[in-house]
Amino acid sequence: MxxxxxxxxxxxxxxxxxxxxxxxxxxxxxxxxxxxxxxxxxxxxxxxxxxxxxxxxxxxxxxxxxxxxxxxxxxxxxxxxxxxxxxxxxxxxxxxxxxxxxxxxxxxxxxxxxxxxxxxxxxxxxxxxxxxSRLGESFLLPVEVIPMALAPVTRAIANLGGTAELRMGVKKAGPVITDQGNLVLDVKFDQIADPGELERALNNIPGVLENGLFVxxxxxxxxxxxxxxxxxxxxx
CATH class of the missing domain: 3.40.50.1360 (Rossmann fold)
Incomplete structure (x- = not known):
């Protein structure tokens, strides 16, 4: 090409x-x-x-x-x-x-x-x-979650102001599974005013392994x- x-x-x-x-x-x-x-x-x-x-x-x-x-x-x-x-x-x-x-x-x-x-x-x-100009403008924030904690993590993210959606596979039935065997939530925040604070808050939720903010x-x-x-x- x-x-x-x-x-x-x-x-x-x-x-x-x-x-x-x-x-x-x-x-x-x-x-x-x-x-x-x-x-x-x-x-x-x-x-x-x-x-x-x-x-x-x-x-x-x-x-x-x-x-x-x-x-x-x-x-x-x-x-x-x-x-x-x-x-x-x-x-x-x-x-x-x-x-x-x-x-x-x-x-x-x-x-x-x-x-x-x-x-x-x-x-x-x-x-x-x-x-x-500001993180979260065009891309959802990925959060890796251990499978058994999916429901409580989703609720905790909602309390932080985020709307979480389970990432589903493409050309695969069911959700995306990470190399660690976990699930990924793609989270929409209206705005991410303080990326460092949000990174820490998300990682403090029990069941969250890591999130996609690199601060x-x-x-x-x-x-x-x-x-x-x-x-x-x-x-x-």
Whole structure:
């Protein structure tokens, strides 16, 4: 497909490549989940194959990331086996002006938060359509819940002003199941005035494993966009 026919794909490729170019030899890299991060994983693999990089180990945040890393020849390890993560590369569903994020469109936000928060540098890769003035403008907030707590968690979220809907599978009967075997509630808030406070309040509900607010975690945001018909990557 030509660039003109699919500019979004080209932008995702360019921002993924820009993130992959930041990876150095002898480093441990958190590998995020999603379509843009998938290009970063591909380009890291390409650099290893060409000999531009050596001794790079990936920490996957999901089964998808694990499969892609193996496909592109990136050696993998677990958090138990490493003492540090040098850089994590991951996407986002929304980014606000303070570099706070909503993540979890792929239902991998719990593992992503563990890896991204542990990294010395967390690089976010997005296209310009993910930039918002306030979190929650265009994307529902994912909350991972253990199955037996679904009803009380839904009520507790309502008390916080949120409307929760169980995420259902596509091409699958029944709800989405996370890599941890849990359920995902997609929550609509009329406004998220204080993302940090809401993140803490949601995570204090018994039965909630993690939510998709990433507050104060992102270090660098790389934004892909089309300028004068050409793809461009800028640091946000």
């Amino acid at each position: 030509s660039q003109a026919a699919d500019p979004v794909k080209v932008v995702k490729q360019e921002v993924g490549k820009a993130a992959a170019d930041r990876v150095r030899s002898h480093s441990i890299v958190g590998l995020g989940t999603g379509s843009t991060t998938a290009y970063a994983v591909q380009f890291i693999g390409d650099r290893l194959k060409r000999g531009e990089l050596e001794d790079v180990v990936g920490i996957p945040t999901s089964f998808q990331a694990e499969v892609l890393a193996k496909q592109y020849g990136i050696p993998l390890a677990t958090l138990d086996a490493v003492e540090r993560i040098d850089v994590a590369i991951d996407g986002a569903d929304e980014v606000d002006p303070q570099k706070n994020l909503i993540k979890g469109g792929g239902a991998a936000h719990t593992r992503e938060k563990v890896v991204d928060a542990a990294a010395e540098s967390f690089v976010v890769v997005v296209d310009s359509g993910k930039l918002v 104060g975690v992102a270090d660098i945001v790389l934004v892909g966009e089309i300028v004068d018909g050409q793809p461009r990557v800028r640091e946000f």
